[in-house]
Amino acid sequence: MNTTQRVRRAGLATVAALVIGGSGVAIGAAATDSSASGTPAAATATATPGPATPGPASYASVVRQVLPSVVLIRTENGLGSGVVLDRSGNIVTNAHVAGNATKFQVQVAGDTAPRSARLVGTYPPDDLAVIRADDPSGLQPAKFGDSGKVQAGDVVLAIGNPLGLSGSVTQGIISATDRAVTEPATDGSPAATLPGAIQTSAPINPGNSGGALVSTSGQVVGIPTLAAGSPQGGGQAQGIGFAIPSNLARDIATQIIDTGHVTNSHRAAIGAEVATVLGPDGAAGGVGLVAVTSGGGAERAGLRAGDVITAVGGAQTTDTTALSQALAAAKPGDKVTVTVSRDGQDRSVQVTLGELPGS
16 A cells, blocks of 8 residues: 555554643533422432433435535545635645645546646645645535534544545544644655644544545534554554644645745744654663754753753653654743753753744
């Protein structure tokens, strides 16, 4: 299976260790005031609750609404999915679906033939890209919802093209929000740390990447991008997938469309080039500063090339992935305590974080 055809995976144990934040569901019961009817309070407390309100028997109307906005994307190296943004034929997808390609074939379910498309721009740090169909006629823009309002327990549908099966739909719930997960590097796509990812139980299979995670009202709330891998290495773990929030996807895509690149990443950066440092035992032992950015947060705090970062904000940073995870939980302008080792001695400094450069 080639690079773009498969869903990016992360080891289950790794994902668990990389999670920052999250949300849960609180379930409780409210007592009913029975004084008006004269029903004894004890009887109210012991009454058998009525049946739960059932969900809809079918989501067919939701699928009919969204399906014309989800396309199959083919490159020379594989396939994936994408979501139509506007009447101009702009389509948002994953950067790892686009890979190194600049020309694509896109096809909506029911189309008799694919149409050509070209790359508008890509932003690998958020695993997002925009391509544009040469012929936008008939492409239906999706309706995007506010991903900031989704919560654990919401029913969602994942619509895409798994294994090339055009217009496939799976169903699940929002399992958690605000997950920070790291995607492994693949050919043509570097590793990426995704802050604020939506975790879902809706199955996300190879080819779903770049498609639509949809609410029961037919609004796109996320872009499926990653499935957790089995700790035994036997494929992806079932029922654990991740999607890029729609608010972030629309913002980054709009910047790419308007300017050709990302001008505001909204992501924190320490202001240095870094590399994982190995200890005497060969294990990762910290993050070395290869170079500091002139005027950046690290330089202003007195850090210099050769320093080794061992913790940020109290979180241990044994390697660059751990540093990315720590920064994913912060925002530009935040002040964090950074512990570094210099000449065999540890010291802690306050660093005001800058912004990760755009594309």
